[in-house]
Amino acid sequence: MQRSITVLHINAETYEMTNLMNNGKISTFINEEIEKIILQKIHTSDFENFNLLMGDQTYEIRVGKDPSNDYMCLITPRLHRSLEHSIELEMKLRDQQAKLFEIAKSSKISKETLVYSMQSVCETISDLIDCERIGIWLFDEEHRILTVQNVYDLRFNTHTNNAEFLDMHEFPTYFQAVKGARALAVNDVSVDHRVSELYPTYFESVGGIKSMLDAPIILSSGIGGVLSCESLTKRVWTELDETLVGTLADLVAFLFERVLRMEAENQVRDLAYIDQLTGLSNQNAFITKANEELKQDEEMIFAYLQLDQFSNIQDVLGFESGEVVLKQTANRLTTIFPEPAHVARIGFDHFAVCFNEKWVPNYEIQLHELKKPMNIDNQEVYMTYSYGVSHYPSHGSTAKECLQRAQIALNDGRKYFSRGVTAAFIPDMIEVSKSDLQVEMNLRKGLDFEEFTLFYQPQMNCQTNQVEGFEALIRWNHPERGLVTPIEFISLAESTGLILPIGEWVIRQAFKQLQNWKEQGRGHFTISVNISPRHFLHERLASFLETCLIEYKIHPEKLMIEITENVAMEDYVSVQSRIKELRQLGFSVSIDDFGTGFSAFVYLQHFPIQEIKIDRHFIREIIENPKSFAIVKTIVELAKDLELRVITEGIETEEQLEMVRAIGCDIIQGYYYSKPLPIHEMEEWLAQRV
Ligand code: C2E
Ligand code: MG
Ligand code: MG
Secondary structure (H helix, E strand, O other): OOOOOEEEOOOOOOOOOEEEEEOOOOOOOOOOHHHHHHHHHHOOOOOOOOEEEEEEEEEEEEEEEEOOOOOOOOOOEEHHHHHHHHEEEEEHHHHHHHHHHHHHHOOOOOHHHHHHHHHEEEEEEEEHHHHOOEEEEEEEHHHHHHEEEEEEEOOOOEEOOOOEEEEHHHHHHHHHHHHHHEEEEOOOOOHHHHOOOOOOOOHHHHHOOOOOEEEEEEEEEEEEEEEEEOOOOOOOOOOHHHHHHHHHHHHHHHHHHHHHHHHHHHHHHHHHOOOOOOOEEEHHHHHHHHHHHHHOOEEEEEEEEEEEEHHHHHHHOOHHHHHHHHHHHHHHHHHHOOOEEEEEOOOOEEEEEEEEOOOOOOOOHHHHHHHHOOEEEEEOOOOOOOEEEEEEEOOOOHHHHHHHHHHHHHHHHHHHOOOEEEEEOOOHHHHHHHHHHHHHHHHHHHHOOOOOOOEEEEEEOOOOEEEEEEEEEEEEEEEEEEEEEEHHHHHHHHHHHHHHHHHHHHHHHHHHHHHHHHHHHOOOOEEEEOOOOHHHHHOOOHHHHHHHHHOOOOOOOHHEEEHHHHHHHHHHHHHHHHHHHHHOOOOOOEEEEEEOOOOOHHHHHHOOOOOOEOHHHHHOOOOOHOOOHHHHHHHHHHHHHOOOOEEEEOOOOOOHHHHHHHHOOOEEEEEOOOOOEHHHEEEEEEHHHH
């Protein structure tokens, strides 16, 4: 006969049944007929209780929905016939069962709400079997110490949780007995050997107990505790008492099981939705919550925010301080964007915010808070950040789309500046970013398949008409697109970090070429290479160059390093020390496209450079625009005063050549002499000159 209760969980979609009480196994008494009946109840949403007779046992069946909209079914054997005499008792028991079932189904069930359920169970049992002290005890994790969770004392009508406990190692016989029985009925505690370890100390200490009835609370992990009924008068426990206490112990077990499961589920959910470092939502949770917030007629703003150069800062400060920076950033963001705005950490140093402008007016200004110094280990740390924004519903119809677009905006802004970027999404960016992605994927392939090549353009001394050297300009020999110019892929390589291997490849090629020329007795030629800002500031640059010097046995004067003015937009101090470092190795640094950026004169004043290259835009207009002429003239004079070499770029005509020669320019680069050419064509060009 099946005497314990069974609780089935029924998946609402598949109707698959699992028993929540019996380690997931379906009880043997549940046959196809019962399954059919239960499913019928579900299909017709008929959640009334009903009884089912199986052999000589009647089962009471109760069906309901649980918080996740699946079904639960409670199957309880009806009590022994002798109880049926007492209709009142049975009613009470059913009531209690129904109550517990409701609690177990509720999504609000927790350790705290459980206290009330335990109190209610204890009172009911005390009433049903007329017993003075009812306790619920639970084991610790090691299954060793049994601690009181709740004791109801009928005499004083009190519930206590007085931290009473029993160490199982001191009471092995009792423990064995209670574990092995559906209910351990002891009519006289003073003579029963199964409780002799507890007698008299324990029974005396709780007020002179004469009889006891204990039922194990069995969880799927094994025995989890004990439901104890203690009587101040000696009595003979009936089978009915045992069944009743056993059944209620099962229900209590079920409740505990549910709480444990819910706690485990919550923990899993936390791991899946909460960023463990900052306590903010993670990307999954952000998308879910933000989607819930989106309403057709209300504009929302999505911001994708990233700390600038965080990994560098973490390298300097150490990992732990880096974490503090992230936590403080998270705190600041939640202060600037309080609920109902959503703030999330969606990656290493990436954050996302979704809000309505009405909630956070002037958010751009408020975001300045992030720039305030942070005190980390008694050190003031200044962080800057960049962000892109997109708007719902104009830029996307879901949170995911809007977030992606804010990120696209940020990436787009980052192509031009690396710090303090604020960029708003514009739909054109999608096309650009799609083709960017395409190019990037192929860029890697390009490197692997050696599709890059260097073209060389001569730099002529216009006073002596001699070749001084060459600028090496990269080309991509794309299998489908043919020759691709650097404008199309350098900025992308820069923003994806691929510029490093590409830049190093260029440097190596240049050294190889210098070595070839040296071997051919043309060791006086120089080669200028273009180094992008990110590569220039990379810590590996100097050591890489040094390795090449040794490997190719080339004098550092033969390789010119060209950087653009934009580099100075980066960290001024780092740029200055990098230039010094290269200088110490013997390299010369040249400022390319001089005059086009904002910081031309910063270079001249503060950086130990050796050369400037006047941008070809000034040359293009030099004939017809007196201003251009004046600018070029001033730059050349200034450079001469500072003893810098000047190269004029973009000379296409004889007229332009004469003009710059007259101004005093010495080195010329431009189509007038030659376009950039592959090395063998450049060799031919050279051969023709002599
Ligand atoms: P840049 O360093 O200022 O190079 C000069 C550019 O002007 C080259 O374009 C060259 O072909 C072009 N040019 C030279 N003379 C004339 C002329 O008389 N008229 C006209 N209209 N143009 C002339 P290119 O090769 O397309 O390179 C464009 C830019 O790409 C370069 O500007 C440089 O900033 C970058 N770049 C090229 N190679 C590399 C590289 O290996 N690494 C990096 N990081 N950037 C590179
Ligand atoms: Mg250049
Ligand atoms: Mg240039």
